[in-house]
Amino acid sequence: MSKNTPITPTNLAKFCDEYLQASEFNDYCPNGLQVDADTPISKVVTGVTACQALMDKAIELNAQAILVHHGYFWKGEPAPLVGMKGKRIRTLLQHNISLIAYHLPLDAHPVIGNNAVLADELGLTITGALYPHEKHPVGNVATCPPTASADFAKKIEQVLGRMPLHISDDPNRTLTKIALCTGGAQDMITQAHAIGCQAFISGEASERTTHLAREMGVDYFGAGHHATERGGVKALGEHLADVLGLDVVFVDIDNPV
Incomplete structure (x- = not known):
């Protein structure tokens, strides 16, 4: 078209x-x-x-x-x-x-998907899938230059406009390998730990997330379901404007969750 x-x-x-x-x-x-x-x-x-x-x-x-x-x-x-x-x-x-x-198609797209956009905004380089067997992974693994976990929390705040929930057993942990899956994917922290990630970014947190993060030694960043999933649909709209000439307006309805 x-x-x-x-x-x-x-x-x-x-x-x-x-x-x-x-x-x-x-x-x-x-x-x-x-x-x-x-x-x-x-x-x-x-x-x-x-x-x-x-x-x-x-x-x-x-x-x-x-x-x-x-x-x-x-x-x-x-x-x-x-x-x-x-x-x-x-x-x-x-x-x-x-x-x-x-x-899910908007979570997984490798260019304009929620995870791809969030990784790019945070200066992360995606290297693979959180679940390698998936044909279209909705979660990813990424690398970053060595970064203190507290500094990374500040980076998330700067990018998304809100301070993330940061759960950690070690405030001095240095991050180089980070998994991410936007939205309500907090339980994927277990898979992030299994493949050697020092941190996991998602949108929400459950009561159990605190214990999982502390006991597995994985920093958890709950950056907001809404906030982590603005990027994909906004990028898709921009693609439609570029390719099809549509007038596209992104409207951000405030949501603290």
């Missing part, structure tokens, strides 16, 4: 599907076009999650599509379109706005 091709919700999603190789992922939600408003697209709002506040902003900006990392229709959730879920869908259809969402 080129800049001269009429952009419908279907062919925009097809372009993204192919770029992200979405069909190759077994995900917790449908990737691609989730709500089709059947309106030609010239302006897209991108964001992390398809919350009501993001939709309200898309209406204000006269966008015809919303592109997110966290969309709708997750496995195990109630199917009826009622209450908050019904309101969200009504909002989209009443204002002729399509919804396109990519979950």
Whole structure:
């Protein structure tokens, strides 16, 4: 698809599907076009999650599509379109706005994926997969120049605009090999330890994360689910603007989690 091709919700999603190789992922939600408003697209709002506040902003900006990392229709959730879920869908259809969402494909992409973007922003060099057997790894291993763990926490704060939760049994640990997986991947710290990483970066933390980090001797950086997953969808939007000539606006709805 080129800049001269009429952009419908279907062919925009097809372009993204192919770029992200979405069909190759077994995900917790449908990737691609989730709500089709059947309106030609010239302006897209991108964001992390398809919350009501993001939709309200898309209406204000006269966008015809919303592109997110966290969309709708997750496995195990109630199917009826009622209450908050019904309101969200009504909002989209009443204002002729399509919804396109990519979950694991947007984590794993080697160029514009959440992990790739975060690693680049933090000055890390990705060297492989956190789980080497995966065809499309959603977690990565990276190297960095020798860095004190406390200084690395400050680097995360500088890049993401928030101080990470830093759990460590050794405040003087020097980091050279770091694993990362954005979002709610805190339990992957066990795999990071198994392959010899001194630290693991993710978005959230559980009660058990503290004990795992201390007892395994791995620094854990909980940098925020939302904050660590802004990069991928923003980068995908910029790619669509460059290749397809779309007007794309990234909207950051504040989320402290």
